[in-house]
Amino acid sequence: MLFLIAFVSVFLLGFQQQNVQHNKHIYAAITSFLIAFSQFMMYRLAVAADANEWVYMGAGGALGIVTSMIVHKKLREMKYKNWRVNNG
8 A cells, every 4th residue: 555655646746747747737737636645655654564575665656657757748748649630
């Protein structure tokens, strides 16, 4: 479970950084609430975790950040393609 929540939390943090960089104000606001919830859950789970479970959190975070970068780029590319098709 720590792997999953770390993945989600870091995915959202990476996605949030991209939202801020590209001036996506509404998405940034929504993502902020999701980040708060995911970090709250991670802290609750981490308190009861064994000391060696940091490995799962690290792996989840590493995959989460890379995945968020890929997903955000794909979404931007899809929007750009749709915009070009519709506008010229």
